[in-house]
Amino acid sequence: DQQVKQNSPSLSVQEGRISILNCDYTNSMFDYFLWYKKYPAEGPTFLISISSIKDKNEDGRFTVFLNKSAKHLSLHIVPSQPGDSAVYFCAASAPKGADGLTFGKGTHLIIQP
């Protein structure tokens, strides 16, 4: 039973354009959401997070949007750069982030020159 779903295994975006990665969740107890970036042979690196009391959080080129009613979140990267090519994992936690994380399967983002 996948509680966090990333339905796009891969996404190809041209350099300089916007990358949008999507994530859906089913567990209404989740109240804290994170995005991680992973390069081959490395551990996941924390990118950005959002609490359920917010609907948007921004950090430089990265913005995460949360739609609680739809149980959907998305990560926007603007503008996309070659170094953004990696696997991106959506993760969720409850309550208030104290628990271990539940991850999606990841989306492989490829930035085309």
Added chain:
Amino acid sequence: EAGVAQSPRYKIIEKRQSVAFWCNPISGHATLYWYQQILGQGPKLLIQFQNNGVVDDSQLPKDRFSAERLKGVDSTLKIQPAKLEDSAVYLCASSLGGLAGVYEQYFGPGTRLTVT
């Protein structure tokens, strides 16, 4: 600030053998996690420690997996005996923990285990 350290980075063993992984979290991080990541999947939580106490081990296959965190710092994860399906990357993560109001987890590079 030093990150989460893990060793070994790679391990190849035969089925029915035993193996142990070591993790040293970021200094001052009270909470430590072990995750299993099978190829093509996201990491799956195996066990969570708060200081040296177990908070959640509901997804740990306790018939073959064990973990400890002595003195609330370093941790070891052991598999005995290993099965083919244990082939995965084992990730250790740490965080300051909810009591500190900081929930982001920081991951080590992982140990890639191959069971033949």
